[in-house]
Amino acid sequence: MKKNIIFIISMLLILSMVLSMAYVALFGKKENAVVAPSNKNVPQHLRINIGLEPLTLHPGLVEDSVSQTVVTQLFEGLTRKDLGGQTVNAAASVVKIADDQKTYTFTIRDAKWSNGDPVVAKDFEYAWKWLLDPANKSPNAYQLYYIEGAKAFNEGKESVKKVGVRAIDDKTLEVKLVEPTSNFLELTASYAYFPINSKLAKKNPDWANEAGNQYTTNGSFNLKEWSHNNKIVLEKNKNYWDSNMVKLEEISMYMVSDPNEELSLYESDYLNLISSPAEEMKIDDEMVYTQAIAGTYSVNLNTKVEPFTNKNIRKALAFAINRQALVDNSEEKETSPAMAAVHPAFFPANKKGYFKDNDVTKAKQYLQKGLVELGLTDVSELPVIKLSTSTNETDERISQSIKEMWTKNLGVKVTLESTDSSIYYEKVQNRDYNVALVESLGSFWDPVNVLESYRNSKSGTGSENEQLQSFLKQSKIESNSNERAEVLKKAEAALIEEMPFIPIYFFSIETFQSQKVRDVAVPYPGQVQLKWAYLES
Structure with a gap:
């Protein structure tokens, strides 16, 4: 034909x-x-x-x-x-x-x-x-x-x-x-x-x-x-x-x-x-003609709901995920583990990221710190984590894998909830979730696009990060592109330190014409x- x-x-x-x-x-x-x-x-x-x-x-x-x-x-x-x-x-x-x-x-x-x-x-x-x-x-x-x-x-x-x-x-x-x-x-x-x-x-x-x-x-x-x-x-x-x-x-x-x-x-x-x-x-x-397009797959954490109010619990969940395994089993092309917020297309150093992938030892350390700060003595005292996703085959497959990793590596209890995509993102925007899988592209070519979406308590995660806000404010008035990039890197580091979301993997999309x-x-x-x-x- x-x-x-x-x-x-x-x-x-x-x-x-x-x-x-x-x-x-x-x-x-x-x-x-x-x-x-x-x-x-x-x-x-x-x-x-x-x-x-x-x-x-x-x-x-x-x-x-x-x-x-x-x-x-x-x-x-x-x-x-x-x-x-x-x-x-x-x-x-x-x-x-x-x-x-x-x-x-x-x-x-x-x-x-x-x-x-x-x-x-x-x-x-x-x-x-x-x-x-x-x-x-x-x-x-x-x-x-x-x-x-x-x-x-x-x-x-x-x-x-x-x-x-x-x-x-x-x-x-x-x-x-x-x-x-x-x-x-x-x-x-x-x-x-x-x-x-x-x-x-x-x-x-x-x-x-x-x-x-x-x-x-x-x-x-x-x-x-x-x-x-x-x-x-x-x-x-x-x-x-x-x-x-x-x-x-x-x-x-x-x-x-x-x-x-x-x-x-x-x-x-x-x-x-x-x-x-x-x-x-x-x-x-x-x-x-082929051209790569950058995107990110991540998990948002509702920082207004316990135990996600605790930074060490959030970090424990982030460190306990084997991203390389998810990438290896992904049906999407051109994916790579994400240990950073901003795609390497902007910041090449983010191919390595801010932390080690699948660091279960450190994840358990963060978990213990979090339990102490919450006044708990055992992981069984944590509430059940509800992981939300859209009714998308890829989302459901990945959410099942993350559930198994969290259960095996940390001993936490996890349930899955699927919602039709027609209303799923409205639920995420309204923060009607515990933790939620999100796929994201953006509306303009700038690292600030992803960083701005986590800047304050009105964001999808409810996190308030004054240090992040300060760096973002500084980036707006910095006219030198190299200096501005350095300021935005500091903003990203401040975001990762608080971990209101968990980066999973970066993906690229090929276009043919x-x-x-x-x-x-x-x-x-x-x-x-x-x-x-x-x-x-």
């Missing part, structure tokens, strides 16, 4: 968020290059498989990479990454930065929502404040903590009026930061900073639940159809300000979880792009950008 167009993203579209990766322009052009026109004789209808139903298509609630991938085609921030990997103006035509480096003034370009409404500064102010509103329980609120008053409002300590985002008029958005933040313009390209059509959202809080005239977009594509658990169809947004650069007329996104069925659809030329190639598929070297599918960009893990993509004969 002729294999005419293949773009394979190994698990890229079905992994969740906390570590990021560098921008990649797959078969794209260099910076400032002109994008080649598409072949007018080839129908510009891309058919892909995203594997799963997205958990949400509301930009303020995105936390899984499937949702992230879809939303990225539909919305656009004040800035974006271009095909050459540079951060450029997008919804903003002009950016002015005050001398103190803390006040940004964005001029909103002449642009329209997909229904014809003008995109105005108030749409950004509304979206960001909606995301920060504690009533909306956004998992991404911490990504806006750079903004003055954002953290206090999100924690219910201050009024929304204290948040440093203000639409001066329809064309002017003023943003005040807590302190100078060297990468702020890169942050405004991420989905947490996307706008929402405030005119419609105020009238209909459920605007993002279905396709239709209530779901309006300001990005390259519009949401034409959403058949839940079956298919999503995007169409070119004729009202997009840069629509001349969009070559694809339509994108059909199928939700096929069975790799054998997926392979069959591909071999029958029905799918152009698939997400999990079967082992028997032969990849012709002249057809594909046919030379017939052109100018697909992957600026962040799980975030495929199709603005410039087109099909060749």
Whole structure:
């Protein structure tokens, strides 16, 4: 069977968020290059498989990479990454930065929502404040903590009026930061900073639940159809300000979880792009391009629940895991034991990490210290540990292995709890667990992505780490990249010392692209950008 167009993203579209990766322009052009026109004789209808139903298509609630991938085609921030990997103006035509480096003034370009409404500064102010509103329980609120008053409002300590985002008029958005933040313009390209059509959202809080005239977009594509658990169809947004650069007329996104069925659809030329190639598929070297993407698999510990309130108990659990055994038995490619928080793609020294893998002797020492500090005399007095996971075959297999390791090496009692993935990450975000397995990618290319998610008691683990916070604050104002990296290494060391989570293994994801599918960009893990993509004969 002729294999005419293949773009394979190994698990890229079905992994969740906390570590990021560098921008990649797959078969794209260099910076400032002109994008080649598409072949007018080839129908510009891309058919892909995203594997799963997205958990949400509301930009303020995105936390899984499937949702992230879809939303990225539909919305656009004040800035974006271009095909050459540079951060450029997008919804903003002009950016002015005050001398103190803390006040940004964005001029909103002449642009329209997909229904014809003008995109105005108030749409950004509304979206960001909606995301920060504690009533909306956004998992991404911490990504806006750079903004003055954002953290206090999100924690219910201050009024929304204290948040440093203000639409001066329809064309002017003023943003005040807590302190100078060297990468702020890169942050405004991420989905947490996307706008929402405030005119419609105020009238209909459920605007993002279905396709239709209530779901309006300001990005390259519009949401034409959403058949839940079956298919999503995007169409070119004729009202997009840069629509001349969009070559694809339509994108059909199928939700096929069975790799054998997926392979069959591909071999029958029905799918152009698939997400999990079967082992028997032969990849012709002249057809594909490969790029590694970084991610992390870990266990979050609820530090508000005993015995995980005790640091030595947390360390005992971390040291008692045989990561190499888990990697050796993993079905995922390119995995390596993780004894650090940040992927070696950022910090190469983390291939070795901060502690020895499977150090059962030291684990038992930490366990005894913890028992004494808790006023206990024997491990049997510890409460039963409930290890939570999603109903994912890999998660369930690994959780069973970890249970056996903890029971054998420490003598602790462990039970397993599986929850459907549609609600699992909400439970993790709300800290409705004892210990929980998490897979993570991230929303922007910076080690701070994973470190920020553990910075204070409002995080998913409930840990409060003043030393970590201090180093993260210092990193925001450090303009020298090498010095900043050293500060972030200190922040990571402070995080590992407290161990509110247990790193299990790092993984890399290979991507493959046919030379017939052109100018697909992957600026962040799980975030495929199709603005410039087109099909060749």
